[in-house]
Amino acid sequence: MKNVYVLSAAMSKYGKSPLSARELALEASRKAIEKAGITPSDVQGGFVANAFSLSEKQGHLGPIVMSGLGIPDVPASTIESACSSGASAIREAWINILAGIYDCMLVVGVERVSQLDTITATTYFSFGSDYVFEGACGASFPGLYGSIARAHMTKYGTREEELASVAVKNHDNALKNPNAHLHKKITIDDVMKSPVVASPLKLYDACPFSDGAAAAIICSEEFLKRLNGGKPEGVIKILASGRAGGTGALHQRPDLTTLKAAVLAGREAFKMASLTPKDIDFAEVHDCFTIAELVALEDLGFFPRGEAAKATLEGRTTLKGEIPINPSGGLKAKGHPVGATGVGQVVEVYEQLNHKAGERQVSDARIALTHNVGATGGSCGVHIFSSFD
Ligand SMILES: CC(C)(COP(=O)(O)OP(=O)(O)OC[C@H]1O[C@@H](n2cnc3c(N)ncnc32)[C@H](O)[C@@H]1OP(=O)(O)O)[C@@H](O)C(=O)NCCC(=O)NCCS
Known part of the structure; x- marks a missing residue:
């Protein structure tokens, strides 16, 4: 298989923004x-x-972004896979470069929702679930992930304090990330005392509604050779891309404690890279709610089933732990501008693998994984990256 690279990656600050989606992109x-x-x-x-x-009320952002860049003749399409739109776009660019159609592509993810009130934003987001069986019946994403959390607690004895430890860690990491949405130190007690959103999930178990954009330049080896003798500053390699689907609705699944799409996408990526979870130096995973991070760690094989919660509470996934998870602050605290999220994960990987992540730098980072879930697992993209050498 040909080599495909991330030549660069960059982002806007995440949070509430006065800028429109096109300006952020x-x-x-x-x-x-x-x-x-x-x-x-x-x-x-x-x-x-x-x-x-x-x-x-602005679809078809591709031509708008390309026109804004002064290249209106260059084709660009919008990719929508709910919260995994970013990973899908990265994968489509990877496929296009592998196929030899293009040598240099721009992937940009963007979302702007802070102008909406909470009820409207929650309703729009529910359009990404299986709306007939879930959103239209009043099941919002906090409600659906609340069901996943309850199932995990029932099956594995996972405790609310353990869920809270995910939030505490990710808020700590976000304090070291100037581009993060939430800059607030919290304790397990703060999480436990925060208002219930969808039992057992509370305010601090949830990601916020964020605006923001992230972009990456994806290119071929031939394109690299034209730049700086083939080793431009900062370039990193895409070792593998995995993607899989799952049922849109939770009631169609035999087990709520795992997202099959994540298991399959992870398996595909590890096989393609000839690596195992033990080879990964850090991962950016889809922690839209604290429970989602625990399920991700088990689906990807970082911890056996039912053991991610205890491992997190013990500090094994902190910046200095055995496998740092979400050094950026994750969706929980870096923020979750839905379309941007999967590309924003690549920005963190790019900075970490270039050892430019400042205070949140993972020491000796060489190989990293991103995991980006659409809705409650109707889709998932997993990518593995390495530094250039
Ligand atoms: C949890 C949630 C309901 C809170 O919304 P809200 O009640 O309207 O909260 P507000 O915007 O009024 O903010 C109230 C305060 O809580 C803070 N806050 C809001 N959401 C937060 C979050 N998720 N985590 C931490 N703090 C948060 C705000 O900064 C604000 O703090 P301040 O009073 O110090 O300024 C909302 O963030 C939510 O639904 N998140 C999930 C989004 C989602 O489903 N995404 C898709 C995932 S698949």
């Missing part, structure tokens, strides 16, 4: 292009990951 895209040391005219095609175009 352009900001991140321009930063990524500049960091890559290329010009917009080097970009041959693009994908814009965006899940809730309804929020600004």
Whole structure:
């Protein structure tokens, strides 16, 4: 298989933004292009990951982004896979480069929802569930993940304090990330005393509604050779891409404590890279709710079933732990601008593998994994990256 690279990756700050989706997408895209040391005219095609175009009544962002970059003739399509839109867009660019169709592509993920009130945003987000059986019946994402949490607690004895330890860790990491949405130190007690959103999940078990954008330049080996003798500064390698689907609705699943799409996507990625979880130096996983991080760690094989909760409470997934998870702060505290999230995970990997993550740097980071889930597991993308050498 041919080699495919991330030439650069950059993001806007996540949080509540006065900027529109198109402005955020352009900001991140321009930063990524500049960091890559290329010009917009080097970009041959693009994908814009965006899940809730309804929020600004602006679909078809591809041509808008490309026009804003001054390259209106370059084709770009919007990719929508709910919360895994970003990973889907990265994978589509990877496939296009592998197929030899393009040598240099822009992937940009973006979302802007902070102008909506909580009820409207929750309703729009529920369009990403199996709406007939879930959203329309009043089951919001906090409710659906609350059901997953309850099932995990029943099957494995997982405790609310253990869920809370995920939030405490990710808030700690986000304090070291200037681009994170939430900069607030919290304790397990704070989580336990925060208002219940969907039992057993509380305010601090949930990710916030965030605005933001993240972009990456994906390129071929041939393109690299044209730049700086084949080893441009910062470039990292995509070792593997895994993607799988799952049922849209929870009631169609025999077991709520695992997301089959994540198991299958992880398996595909590890096989393609000829690696195992033990080879991964750190991972950015989809912790839209604290329970989601625990399920991810078990689905990907970082911990045996039922053991991720205890491991997290014991500090084994902190920045200095045996397998740092979500050094960026994760969706929980870095934020979750839905379409941007999967690309934003790649930004963290890019910074970490270049040893430019500042205070949150994972020591000796060489191989990293990203895991990006659509809704409650209707889709999942897992990518594995390595530093260039
Ligand atoms: C948890 C949730 C309901 C809170 O929304 P809300 O009650 O409208 O909260 P508000 O926006 O009024 O914020 C109230 C306070 O809590 C904070 N806050 C809001 N959401 C937060 C979160 N998830 N974590 C930590 N703090 C949060 C705000 O910063 C604000 O703090 P302040 O008073 O110090 O300024 C909302 O964030 C939510 O639904 N999150 C999940 C989003 C989701 O489902 N995404 C898709 C996942 S698949």
